[in-house]
Amino acid sequence: MSQLFTPPDGGRIVEEPLGEALSRRYLAYALSTIMHRALPDVRDGLKPVHRRILHSMREMRLNPETAAKKCARVVGDVIGRFHPHGDQSVYDAMVRLAQDFSQRYPLIDGQGNFGNIDGDSAAAMRYTECRLTPAAALLMEGIDEDAVDFRATYDGEDEEPVVAPAGFPNLLANGASGIAVGMATSIPPHNVAELIDGCQRLIEEPGIDTAELMKAVRGPDFPTGGVIVETEASIREAYETGRGGVRLRARWEVEELSRGVWRVVVTEIPYQVQKSRLIEQLAGLIEQKKAPLLGDVRDESAEDIRLILEPRASRGVEPEVLMESLFRLSDLEVRFPVNMNVLDATGAPRVMGLKACLQAFLDHRREVLLRRTAWRLERVRKRLHLLDGLRIVFLNLDEVIRIVREAEHPKAELIGRFNLTEAQADYILDTRLRQLARLEEMAIEAEHKKLAEELADLEGLTLSERRQWKRVSDDLNAVRKIMLSARRSTFGAAPEGAGAAPVEAFVLREPITVIVSERGWVRAAKGRIDDPSEVKYKEGDGPAFLVPAETTDRILIFASDGRFFTLGADKLPSARGHGEPLRLMVDLEEDAEILAVMAHRPGRKLLLASREGYGFVMPEEEALGTKRGGKQALNGQGAVCLPVEGDHLAVLGENGKALIYPVAELPEMARGKGVKLQAYRDGGLKDALVFNAEAGPVWIDGGGRNRQWADWRDWLGKRAQAGKAAPRGMRKLR
Incomplete structure (x- = not known):
């Protein structure tokens, strides 16, 4: 056996409790998911993968006016330089940016098959081509003018922008969705023209409230159109809190x-x-x-x-x-959730309302303006500095030529003779003699004058906050003209009462017969069945219940375990076959027996009685339910469930004794055990019947014939008595 060798740890083994190690690593994973994958930045509305795709395409000069290139080439550049993840995830993100049914303002101009609204996927990246759209160009405009910060890429060999300059409020224009660890985001798209109008209102009146802001931004504007049937108050609440929902119809x-x-x-x-x-x-x-x-x-x-x-x-x-x-x-109607959870300018996740999102965008645009102004100021000053040197040359042209031709160290002599800087002297020595003609002198003076005016304007801009907001406003107006498009989603109101109306209100009303077999198979036949012998059953099965009803009815089923089950008559299987087992539709226990099937009638009351001889009267509305598990009504083993259509109750015990008394002696309850109906020394309740005293009861003999119970008053008594022997031949009451 070879000897085990333990390599030195090299200082890389750290002993710590497993719980702490897992907590720290999971927290790092959660933060990474939140900040680098799921949540967009409030300033440009982009997630890192989208920002990297656009930045890579811009560096590849895939501008709107240039020819498109293969998507595979772009994906390779993105994953190789900026995004160290799978190529398919990058391509899927690129495809979504190109779909006009997913993006209100597509950021990629795709050529080839980029999927469709049917749900078909895009062609492979080797077959499709892409370039930036004008909207994407506006998002990235000024990125070469120090408008935003850059950070090192994952391998430290390159740099990527932390945020895009964002020429328009892309977060709300295109919306966003994502799921992070413990949080999610769902932002609907909007119309850019309305968003810019809202920004202008916010610039003019910083203290404006959401209600006033909604005069410009009425609500979402979805790429696929549709009709928004959400109330204005509900939309305003979503805009104020950052959470809510929007109902959208076809x-x-x-x-x-x-x-x-x-x-x-x-x-x-x-x-x-x-x-x-x-x-x-x-x-x-x-x-x-x-x-x-x-x-x-x-x-x-x-x-x-x-x-x-x-x-x-x-x-x-x-x-x-x-x-x-x-x-x-x-x-055909959906509810789009609104959860405006974004990363703010500091990188922290926050739920923002409409005003906060627009204000964050405006603050970003002002910062971009100041940074681009500072970048331009530096270059204007540098150019003016060089032009000042050239002006000195033209004032002393002969002397400058002599120094250049004769001096051993012309640069040092020029600096000492005319008090120039090193940069000015280098620029003069690099200038060609043919550029020192009289015509060039005029051009230099014109350029100097123009740059001096621009310098004054830029310096004034950096010192005036009012002028800065005016410039931001002017830039947004220019963008509005470029991206102006008509609203696609309109606003409407759902018909009054439609939202509260039950689905049964929309069912076509037709007569049916509900058929339940002995083995518990259920189906619905069209029309009324006058001859039960015409109904066919599976071999070994037979009839149990034939209930006339209508398609708009709700069918109540009472089981021996004391539970009621509710089924929609319109949802029952057709009687063309043998139906379906009832136990596939409801959670009916295997040992439970179906005791009653009836169509629900509002306002009706039911008599429930258990095998032990207890019972009560129950309002039928209390039996209705929506769960598969049914609704428990009777405590004990069920024996009788029948409508209360009369004023007297006849009960028959397994001991052969009968008792009759007024139904009014029974309590009305929603559920429970009830009160004692009849006293038994042996056995329990066998059957019960509710009847009107004027007509008298009818019972069924052993041959199935109806027999009038003429002397029923001889069995009148009080509830819970034992009664007396039933008439000869009485086996059941119904």
């Missing part, structure tokens, strides 16, 4: 056909909804009978969106009713 119109028939044409779909998935969703609603008003859906889109929605019965349905039902059931 744009649609009615297309009239012959003979009074119509169909709906959807021309714009909500932002970030894939058209192919939307069509699949609508088709699924038709197949699952969750949208009974919708008959068919098909896609006739070319370059523009055109979805055809055909109603099942256009003569009996209003287009508004059809669309309201689909807005409730599908992604």
Whole structure:
């Protein structure tokens, strides 16, 4: 066996508690995710990967007026110099910047297949080409004029901008989304013209509130259009707090056909909804009978969106009713979340409102202006300094020529003779003699005068805050003219009461028969079934319940474990087959028995009784629920559930004794055990019947025949008594 060798640690082994090591490393990972991946910078609205892509493309001179180059070349430059991550993640980010249905103002002009609104992915990067758009050029304008800080790249061999100069408020113009560790961001896109108008209002009145600011910035403006149905108060709250949501609907119109028939044409779909998935969703609603008003859906889109929605019965349905039902059931209406979580100028994550975001952008633009002004001032002063030297040359041209021709050290003599600086002397000695003609002297004087005026203007600009904001305002106005575009998303109001109306209000009302078999298979047949023998069942199965109802009804199912289950009649499987097991729709226990199936009737009351002989009266509304697990109503093993349609109750015990008393002796409860219905020495409750005293009860004999209980008053007594022997042949009451 070879001897184990332990290498020296080289000072790299640190002993520390595992919890502290994990906490520190996870915190470092979380900060990296927040600052370098998920959250955009409030000043330029870019994440690091987007900023690096644009900077790399600018250095490759892929400007709007130049020819496009392969995306693979750009991706290689980005991951090789600036972004040490996977090439596919960089290309995916680049593709999104080029999609006009993802970006309100695309920053990359893509040539080739960059995906579509159906959700199809882009072609491989070796097939596509790209260049910057004018909007991207505005974002990066002035980056070579010391407008922003630079930092070392990941390998220290190059530099990258910390932030872009940002000629327009890109954060709100294009929006952003991302998920970090413990926080997320979701910012909707806006119209640049409105944002710049808001910036102008903010420059003129720094103390303006959000309500006044919204006179310029009315709300989001999504690339795919649509109709915003959020209230102004809700949008204002989102803008003030930085959190909220915006309801966005598809744009649609009615297309009239012959003979009074119509169909709906959807021309714009909500932002970030894939058209192919939307069509699949609508088709699924038709197949699952969750949208009974919708008959068919098909896609006739070319370059523009055109979805055809055909109603099942256009003569009996209003287009508004059809669309309201689909807005409730599908992604034809979505709620875009607003969470304006960004990195501020110091790199700290913050949730900012509309005013704070615009103010941060304006402060950044003023800083960029001051830095570009300082950069220009330095160069103007340097040029004026050199021109001052040339002016001295023209005043003493013969002497300068003599010194240059005869002096052993002309530079030193020029400096001593005319009191020049070293830079001026070098520039004079580097100047060609042919440039010292009279015509050049005039050009130098003109340039000197122009630069002197520019110097005075720049120095005045650096000393006047009012002039600085005026210049920022003028620059934004120039950008507004370049990027002006009409609003795509309009504002509308949802029909009153539509938001509160239940989905059942949009269901086409038709008669059906709910069929439940002995083995618990459920289905719904169209119309009424007069002859139960016509219903077919699986081999070994048989009839249990045939309940007349309508598609708008809610079906109540009572099980022996005391629970009620609620199903929508329109969602039951078709009776063309044998249906589906009820246990696939609700969480019904295997040993539980179905005791009652009925269509819900508002205002009706139910009698619930347990096998132990306890019961109570329950308002039927209390039985309704929405959960698969049902709603517990009766404590104990259920025996009877029937509507209270009468004033007297007859109970029959397993001991063969019957008792009759007024229903009024039972308490009305929402749930519980109830009170004792009949006293038993052996056994429990077998059956119960509610009837009207005027008509009298009817019971069923062993042969299944109805028999009138004429002398029922002989069994009248008080609740919880034992009763007396039932009539001969009585096996059950219903």
